[in-house]
Amino acid sequence: MNHNVLFEPVRLGGVELPNRVLMAPLTRQRAASDGTPTELIAKHYEQRASAGLIIAEMTVVSPFGRAYLNAPGMYQDSHREGWRRVTEAVHRAGGRIFSQLAHAGRISHPSLLPRNATPMAPSAVRPAGHVYTSSGKQPYVTPHALEVGEIAGVVAEFAAAARMAKDAGFDGVELHAANGYLIDQFLRDGANQRTDAYGGSAEKRARFLREVVQAVVSVWGAGHVGVRMSPFNPFNDMSDSNPRESFAVFAGALSAFGLAYLHVIEPAGQSEGRLTPRMRELFGGPVIGNGGFDTKAAAAAIGSGEAEAIAFGVPFLANPDLPARLAGNLPLNTPDSSTFYGGGARGYIDYPAYSQIV
Numbered sequence: 494m495n496h497n498v499l500f501e502p503v504r505l506g507g508v509e510l511p512n513r514v515l516m517a518p519l520t521r522q523r524a525a526s527d528g529t530p531t532e533l534i535a536k537h538y539e540q541r542a543s544a545g546l547i548i549a550e551m552t553v554v555s556p557f558g559r560a561y562l563n564a565p566g567m568y569q570d571s572h573r574e575g576w577r578r579v580t581e582a583v584h585r586a587g588g589r590i591f592s593q594l595a596h597a598g599r600i601s602h603p604s605l606l607p608r609n610a611t612p613m614a615p616s617a618v619r620p621a622g623h624v625y626t627s628s629g630k631q632p633y634v635t636p637h638a639l640e641v642g643e644i645a646g647v648v649a650e651f652a653a654a655a656r657m658a659k660d661a662g663f664d665g666v667e668l669h670a671a672n673g674y675l676i677d678q679f680l681r682d683g684a685n686q687r688t689d690a691y692g693g694s695a696e697k698r699a700r701f702l703r704e705v706v707q708a709v710v711s712v713w714g715a716g717h718v719g720v721r722m723s724p725f726n727p728f729n730d731m732s733d734s735n736p737r738e739s740f741a742v743f744a745g746a747l748s749a750f751g752l753a754y755l756h757v758i759e760p761a762g763q764s765e766g767r768l769t770p771r772m773r774e775l776f777g778g779p780v781i782g783n784g785g786f787d788t789k790a791a792a793a794a795i796g797s798g799e800a801e802a803i804a805f806g807v808p809f810l811a812n813p814d815l816p817a818r819l820a821g822n823l824p825l826n827t828p829d830s831s832t833f834y835g836g837g838a839r840g841y842i843d844y845p846a847y848s849q850i851v
């Protein structure tokens with residue numbers, strides 16, 4: 494398969510992209526302690542502006558939705574101002590950038606939340622595992638099961654954050670419905686044990702997602718809103734009794750909105766029985782693939798019609814000029830996992846472009 498297909502322009506909803514090598518959202522925990530993006534973050538994304546599209550890291554819509562220390566937010570004035578410096582830097586460098594809006598739900602801890610609040614979730618199901626707090630590693634707690642009357646308030650927080658992302662100069666937003674955070678907690682039945690209108694059948698588990706999508710679309714227009722899902726990812730103690738059927742329903746539930754894209758994490762190495770093509774068919778719009786793709790697998794996925802574009806996570810983390818590297822079959826920098834989460838400039842803005850090596 495000729496890899497030139499990666500460098501053909503593509504339209505995702507209302508956004509024109511010059512190539513199909515996208516930057517996947519990557520939490521790096523370099524924001525100020527109140528979630529305000531810094532100049533360092535602006536520099537990091539500016540260096541990666543040759544991506545067809547940058548999908549910026551998970552950004553929480555509420556002080557009650559925090560998951561990680563020094564992860565960014567989108568709910569107070571300083572967040573808007575910090576993100577504006579980021580989007581301006583990316584645009585000056587010729588790039589495009591979406592904000593990935595999220596709420597952690599149960600993947601949090603009282604010490605991360607205002608007034609030591611109990612984290613919220615669709616059901617009072619405690620996830621296995623630990624969270625890093627300012628006083629060290631702590632087990633997750635049993636979350637507070639959202640009452641029906643509380644849900645509209647959370648949806649409104651997504652809408653307010655979507656508005657703030659627009660004011661901050663983003664080109665669109667991606668809703669984080671993957672990897673075990675609040676929206677995904679509603680989607681998968683390991684975490685959602687509700688028996689009301691928000692739980693039970695896959696259609697009902699999709700209700701919270703549909704409400705959030707509707708609210709965010711009313712701010713942005715559908716052509717500037719994407720959704721990310723991870724049907725098989727067990728991260729954050731997630732499970733579903735029938736992911737193939739459930740995620741087919743979830744993809745179909747989004748079809749009527751006319752969204753910019755559906756972003757599906759499904760490991761590239763898993764070649765048999767792929768779910769992404771079925772989700773694409775039911776969704777009926779552009780798809781972004783992600784999960785361990787290299788040039789060959791990315792070109793094959795686009796060539797076979799599984800996806801319009803591919804998001805690269807770790808390869809983009811370590812290679813600010815990833816599209817040029819893939820286009821020229823150039824060697825890649827080696828990622829340093831010890832600097833993935835937290836810290837400063839090292840392992841963040843000091844990965845060289847190829848032109849700086851030769």
Ligand SMILES: Cc1cc2nc3c(=O)[nH]c(=O)nc-3n(C[C@H](O)[C@H](O)[C@H](O)COP(=O)(O)O)c2cc1C
Pocket residue numbers: 517518519520521550551593669671672721758783784785786804805806807808833834
């Ligand atoms: C350091 C790191 C941080 C990540 N942060 C996020 C995130 O904020 N939001 C998200 O949806 N996925 C996140 N992911 C998952 C990546 O977006 C991506 O799905 C994963 O790395 C697989 O793609 P890759 O093989 O191209 O790296 C993260 C992954 C890594 C390694």
